[in-house]
Amino acid sequence: MMYQSTRNSAVKVSAAQAITQGISREGGLFVPEEIPVLSAEELRTLVDADYVQRATCVLGKFLTDFSAEEVAECTRLAYATGRFRSEAVAPLHELETGKYVLELWHGPTCAFKDMALQILPHLMRVSAGKTSDGKEIVILVATSGDTGKAALEGFRDAENTRIMVFYPECGVSEMQKLQMATQEGNNVAVYAIRGNFDDAQSGVKAIFTNPEIGKLLADNGKMFSSANSINWGRLVPQIVYYVSAYCDLLKSGAIAMGDPINVSVPTGNFGDILAAYYAKKMGLPIAKLICASNRNRVLTDFIRTGTYDRNRDFYTTTSPSMDILISSNLERLLYDLCGRDDKAVSKMMADLSATGVYTVPAEVKAQVEELFAAGCCDDEQTADTIRQVYEKYGYLCDTHTAVGIYAYEEYRAQTGDTTPTVIASTANPYKFPASVLGALCAEATGDEFAKAEQLHEMTDAEIPAPLSGLRGKTPRFTDVCDKTEMRAVVLNALGITE
Numbered sequence: 178m179m180y181q182s183t184r185n186s187a188v189k190v191s192a193a194q195a196i197t198q199g200i201s202r203e204g205g206l207f208v209p210e211e212i213p214v215l216s217a218e219e220l221r222t223l224v225d226a227d228y229v230q231r232a233t234c235v236l237g238k239f240l241t242d243f244s245a246e247e248v249a250e251c252t253r254l255a256y257a258t259g260r261f262r263s264e265a266v267a268p269l270h271e272l273e274t275g276k277y278v279l280e281l282w283h284g285p286t287c288a289f290k291d292m293a294l295q296i297l298p299h300l301m302r303v304s305a306g307k308t309s310d311g312k313e314i315v316i317l318v319a320t321s322g323d324t325g326k327a328a329l330e331g332f333r334d335a336e337n338t339r340i341m342v343f344y345p346e347c348g349v350s351e352m353q354k355l356q357m358a359t360q361e362g363n364n365v366a367v368y369a370i371r372g373n374f375d376d377a378q379s380g381v382k383a384i385f386t387n388p389e390i391g392k393l394l395a396d397n398g399k400m401f402s403s404a405n406s407i408n409w410g411r412l413v414p415q416i417v418y419y420v421s422a423y424c425d426l427l428k429s430g431a432i433a434m435g436d437p438i439n440v441s442v443p444t445g446n447f448g449d450i451l452a453a454y455y456a457k458k459m460g461l462p463i464a465k466l467i468c469a470s471n472r473n474r475v476l477t478d479f480i481r482t483g484t485y486d487r488n489r490d491f492y493t494t495t496s497p498s499m500d501i502l503i504s505s506n507l508e509r510l511l512y513d514l515c516g517r518d519d520k521a522v523s524k525m526m527a528d529l530s531a532t533g534v535y536t537v538p539a540e541v542k543a544q545v546e547e548l549f550a551a552g553c554c555d556d557e558q559t560a561d562t563i564r565q566v567y568e569k570y571g572y573l574c575d576t577h578t579a580v581g582i583y584a585y586e587e588y589r590a591q592t593g594d595t596t597p598t599v600i601a602s603t604a605n606p607y608k609f610p611a612s613v614l615g616a617l618c619a620e621a622t623g624d625e626f627a628k629a630e631q632l633h634e635m636t637d638a639e640i641p642a643p644l645s646g647l648r649g650k651t652p653r654f655t656d657v658c659d660k661t662e663m664r665a666v667v668l669n670a671l672g673i674t675e
C-alpha cells in the first residue's frame with residue numbers, strides 16, 4: 178500500500194517513507210491510498226486476542242512494507258514490556274450500561290499520547306532502516322503539553338535519533354511543565370516559546386518544509402521527522418484502540434457483532450477522532466463520531482456550519498491540550514471527503530493560511546454532518562461534569578475527558594440516541610490536579626504534589642507513580658525562546674552553522 182500527499186496526489190511514498198519523512202515536502206499530509214478492510218470474520222478472531230495481537234493485526238494492514246515479524250516486534254516492544262500500568266493497555270470502564278470510558282492514559286506519561294508514542298520510535302527505527310541511509314533523525318515536536326512529554330519518553334536515548342520539543346510557555350499545566358523540564362536522556366532538548374500552541378506548530382511546520390534548512394541538515398548527515406500527529410506513524414496506532422474497545426464490548430456481551438457504537442472524543446488537533454473515522458472506514462461499526470471541544474470551539478462551528486474560521490479569540494482553558502485553533506488533521510478528512518481532490522485541499526489550506534478561513538463545498542458539508550456530531554463546553558461546564566461524574570459514578574476524570582463526557586451527554590439529550598457510546602479518556606486526572614480539585618469544590622493549596630495528595634485523600638483515586646515520582650526532581654530544561662528564534666535554536670542545537 179502506498180501513501181499519497183493531501184496536497185499533491187502524485188506524490189507516492191511507502192509507509193516507511195511516510196513515517197521517516199513525517200510530512201510531504203509541499204506541506205501536505207500523507208494518507209493511505211485506500212483504507213484497508215477489517216472484516217467481521219477478522220474482528221471475531223480479535224475478541225479473545227490481547228492488545229498486542231489486536232495492534233499487530235491493524236498495523237499490519239497499513240504498514241505493508243514492514244514484514245509481519247517487524248510489525249509484531251514493534252507492537253510487542255511498545256505494549257507488552259511493562260510500559261503500561263494496565264495489562265489491558267487501554268481498558269474500558271463502564272460508567273453505566275451503554276456508557277463507557279476508554280482509558281488511554283495507563284502509559285508512562287499518563288496521557289493518551291503514549292498509545293502512539295510508545296510505538297512510534299520502533300516504527301521509526303524500522304522505517305529508517307529501510308529508507309534513511311543511516312542519517313541521524315532529528316524529531317521536532319510542537320506540543321500543547323502531552324505530546325511533548327510522551328515523545329520525549331518514547332524517543333529518549335533512541336539510537337541515531339535526537340528530539341527537540343517546543344511548548345507554549347504559558348499554555349501547559351504545572352505538572353506538564355515539570356514532566357518535560359525534568360526529562361532524562363542524552364538526546365533530548367526542551368524549549369518553552371513565547372506564544373501559543375499554534376505558533377509552536379506553525380514554527381515547526383515551517384522548519385520542516387523549508388528546503389534550505391532541509392539541505393543544511395542533509396549536508397550534515399541528518400534529516401527531520403515529526404512525532405506530531407501530522408506523522409502517519411502517530412495516527413495508525415490510534416486506530417487500534419477503537420477496534421480494541423469494540424472487541425472488549427463484544428467480549429463482555431455488552432454488544433453483539435455488528436451492533437453500532439458511537440464514540441465521543443475530546444479533540445484538539447483532530448488526530449484522535451480522525452483515527453476513529455479511519456476505524457469506521459475499515460468497517461468497524463461506529464455510528465456517530467462526536468467531536469468534543471472546549472471553549473476554543475473552532476471545530477464545533479466547522480462541523481455545524483461548514484466554515485472553518487480561526488479568526489477568533491484564543492482561550493487558555495483548564496483542558497490545555499485542546500487549546501488549538503488550527504486542527505492539522507482535519508486536512509486528511511477533507512481530502513477523503515473531497516474525493517481525494519488535492520487541488521481543492523491545497524486551495525482550502527492556502528485560504529486558511531492567507532485569511533484564516535475556508536468553507537467546504539455543500540456536498541462535503543453534508544457528509545461531515547452525517548458522520549459527525551459536535552459539542553463544546555466552557556471551563557465551568559467542564560468542572561461541573563467532573564463533579565457530577567464523581568458524585569454519580571464515583572469515577573474521577575480529568576478535564577479533557579470531562580469535555581468528551583459533556584459533549585456526549587448533550588448529544589444524547591438532544592437526539593435521544595441511546596447507542597452504546599465509548600468516550601475517549603485522554604489523560605489521568607492527576608495531570609491537572611488544580612483544575613480537578615477545583616471542580617470538586619475543594620480549596621486547593623500548596624504545590625502540584627500537595628494538590629495531588631489532597632485529591633487522593635478526597636477520592637482515593639491512585640496517583641500514578643510517574644507523576645508522584647517527579648517530586649523533588651531538578652528541572653534540566655529552562656530555556657525560553659521567541660517563536661521567531663525557533664529556526665536558530667534548532668540549528669544551533671544541532672551544531673550547524675549557516
Ligand SMILES: *Cc1c(COP(=O)(O)O)cnc(C)c1O
Nearest residue numbers: 323445446447448449498603604
Ligand atoms: C492531545 C490531547 C487531546 C487532543 O487530541 P487530538 O488528537 O489533538 O485531537 C485531548 N486530550 C488530551 C489529554 C491530549 O493530550
